[in-house]
Amino acid sequence: MSDNLTQVQGVVQALTQSSxxxxxxxxxxxxxxxxAGFAFLEVGTVRKKNQVNALVKILVDFGVSTIAYFFIGYWLAYGSTFFADAETLSAGNGYELVKFFFLLTFAAAIPAIVSGGIAERARFYPVLIATFFIVGLIYPLFEGIIWNGNFHVQQWFEQHLGHPFHDFAGSVVVHGVGGWIALVAVIFLGMRHGRVRAGKHTNFAPSNIPFLALGAWILSVGWFGFNVMSAQSINGISGLVAMNSLMAMVGGILAALIAGKNDPGFIHNGPLAGLVAVCAGSDLMHPLGALVTGVLAGVLFVRAFTFLQNKTRIDDVLGVWPLHGLCGAWGGVAAGIFGQQSLGGLGGISLMTQILGTCLGILIALAGAFIVYGLLNQITGLRLSQEDEFNGADLAIHKISSTNEE
Structure with a gap:
């Protein structure tokens, strides 16, 4: 009987691991x-002469990110490496290897976010060098603090404020950090030529609304993997996370529709704003709290992007700082508000911790980006020449245009 029970337990454990x-x-x-969603969102937004560059950047950034995260970033965040024999690595159905793949896709989202902000005037190889250091050093520093308890910061939050910083799927860890890193890169690069004419701001219209919409759809669908599967196990699946993601997405769509006055660019970025904001507290909020979070994120994105484009010299092409930086920061705080039991949430969260943790993420992102992009700007330069920018990154960098016009 004992042997049979042990055998059954072994089968159940193996099935659970494989599942x-x-x-x-x-x-x-x-x-x-x-x-692919990041790529098509950028392709549809930039001018036609920069579409090839948008596609190539996203793909090559992923390759560089993989190398940086494999050799440095994952080790820095979690203290684990892959320098063992294949038999050891494949233990437990290779779960740790798949976990690396999953977390890599989060890490690689950082340069994909940055790419949209610096589009149309950034040099190719300096940006890839920046990607290596951002994914290898800056992002995993904060990732390890929040998701692995490094440097005892989470312990300090819990001891002094009652609860650790909560970011279930990366409103701050991924999107906030990526958006604030992008802000620094955008500032270093400056405005695209022709954006200010006779003292007035001129906005370049998106080159392809269908591609922009396709990118938004791909991102929105994939986001349910981003959020729900952040549980990282079958046992941790929560329908609440799926419902909250849905409600925040819808809130972002409708808010962007109204605040953006039926502009298709705003409407298709609206769901992304809501999804960015709900990541942190999607496992804690009541669906009505998620809806409010998404509505406020949609309005925040539209207002902030409009202000940047028309009133400042910060030329953020896709609005990645408002979308990821500001909405990500809002998501970190929103988790501390709508996660409270008094507002229908599950509780176990501190608003003050959420505010301080969000500020810490912003600080690390800004400081790290200033060092990386500042040094590269001094050593190699970050920006295309005025002639190359006029001709477009497709011809200047890749020697080909997006369509054959012969």
Missing amino acids: DTLFLLLGAIMVFLMH
């Missing part, structure tokens, strides 16, 4: 597909 591995692998594939 968890498959579950996380599917999540990794869904988030990996989101990078």
